[in-house]
Amino acid sequence: MPPHVAAFTDTYLPTVNGVTYTIRAWREHWSERGGRMDVIYPDSDHDRETGEHPVRSVSFPFYDGYRIGAPTVPDDVRDADVVHAHTPFGVGLAGLRLARRTDRPLVASYHTPAAEYAGYLAEGWLMNGVARAGNAYERWFLDRADRVIAPSDTTKTALEARGIGPVSVVTNGIDIDRFSPTDAAAFRARYDLPEPGERPVVGYTGRHGFEKQLSDLVAAANGTDLTVVFGGDGPARKTLKEQVADSDVDVRFLGFLDRDELPAFYSTLDVFGFPSPVETQGLVALEAMACGTPVVGVEAGALAETIDDGATGYHYDRGDVAGFRAALDRALGERDRLAETCLSRRESMSVERAVDALAAVYDAVE
Template identity: 60%
Template sequence: MPVVYPASDHEPAETEHPVASLAFPFYDGYRMAFPSPPDAVAGADVVHAHTPFGLGLAAVRLARRNDAPLVATYHTPTAEYAEYVGPDAVTGAVRRASERYERWFLSRADLVLTPSERTRREVRALGVDTPVEAMPNGVDTDRFQPTDPTAFLAAHDLPADEPLIGYTGRHGYEKRLGDLLAAAAGVDATVVFGGDGPARGDLEAEADARGVDARFLGFLDREEMPAFYSALDVFAFPSPIETEGLVALEANACGTPVAGVDAGALSETIIDGTTGYHYDAGDIPGFRRAIRRALDDRDTLAENCVARRPDISVGRAIDRLAARYRELLG
């Protein structure tokens, strides 16, 4: 299956096709592709867009050109990022413009998929009249499985004899990672951050100010991720804007429970009392209690996480998606 993506420093495989792109000026790390499908994918039976922007517009053109169904997966509510792309005075206008654009784009698809039921309801609330269905993405359970973390701990100089609380992903301000440091200040544990992003410097300063033993590992090789998750006693996830929270599922697949905010898709991704615990957004003492409960119940929660692996596998998600493609083609 051909995959089209914004050109970057990634070396494309035979079926991967980069499109010329520019750095997005308002959000570090994102790139905007030109809205033109490459000649190598001139013919298509089904076109599936994973962004409403440059490549999303290219997908609309390609689907029309081939009289093919257009499927759009809604990954990110762009309006939620309005406060990060301009001064406060224009946040409301940016949010409204984002919602109008999303409604316009999604209404041109034959089917809209969302990674969670809550996100499906949010898309419906935008006024989209296209069929909208919740279809979780799933995780690669062949890759993400319980792994001996001994070598990983030694390689990154992490303690093997005390609790580890961790997070991996983009260090963006919208992720509210400062809440994790505030909650961890009352827990006898080391906090481990994987990944990077614009908020990292402020997070490092906050950790120092709070006296939290926080380790910032930066970007990790994908091969290291199962050991990273397996090394943690609890994965902590304070971001309220997730449409699925894939890293929470990856952690669960490795047998690691999650303490996460009861907001966005994490309300569904985390099964409270089974694969982790929820807390109310902004409730730092509640976050601390969720972390402590997950630490106390780690063994039972880990067993539950491992038992749930077949339900969250990417193989199951692919089977569902392929069946839906066939239905669209009649």
């Protein structure tokens, strides 16, 4: 019988991001295997289901849409066999407390490098101090875990270089039944996007955070015949729109896309552009590839690993806008070949394989 898992997270539905979708997918597949995975998360307007436990929360003043949850342990999860913290902050501290009080193993997933978000809290020299403090706290928390989970080998290596461990790699995985090549005609018509062959379409979907450096995608497309499509939303959207107004580039902002629209979104694109240097895996890159869309991304963070250069897309050097444009041109010219390789690797991206690895971690720490 799979162990009863209590998953503590600071981000959950209705918030839209890779962490939310990963936890949701793992929970669903854990249940299909006969296991129980409860989720403890900051209270929101999400209609809770059985096994979901909201705790008191307040709005996070520095990042719209996020909430800070109280480090509270619901009574229903006190008998969990394994505690899984998806955050070192807020709600994650409740997970640490539960593990210590009940002498249960603590597994900690490393989804996001804390230091990369210091810019939302401070500026100038103070930002560096906030980043150092974030790193120190993150290290303190992870050192108390019986096992740390990283979503990629690149992230595992970076954690081990900081003296953090033991670390196991468990990819986030994606639902390959959902993410597959799709007839996108209705999607293109709904959003008035170019028809196939009319002009190249490059795009990105996900959180519009400043750390994602989405402005590089606009800059790389400036002066070209590309149509750039952004799905999602976030604090950098206003700045992006201002940049677009001063640029010679056709950019469409679609706003939040329902999960069911994403396969059509990816299938609309000729290439997915991914300039974010802070990814620990890059879930949207895997989703795009599973739909047969090659990815051009910065050779930094986990994207250096997630994108197989010359096979599923191309890399460019961080901050090199001309290099980004050249990589996009190359990927567009070789799209059919790259798409074929992407589709041939769909099985390796599946959430089923990810949950197999997750189960192995739980077995090892119990």
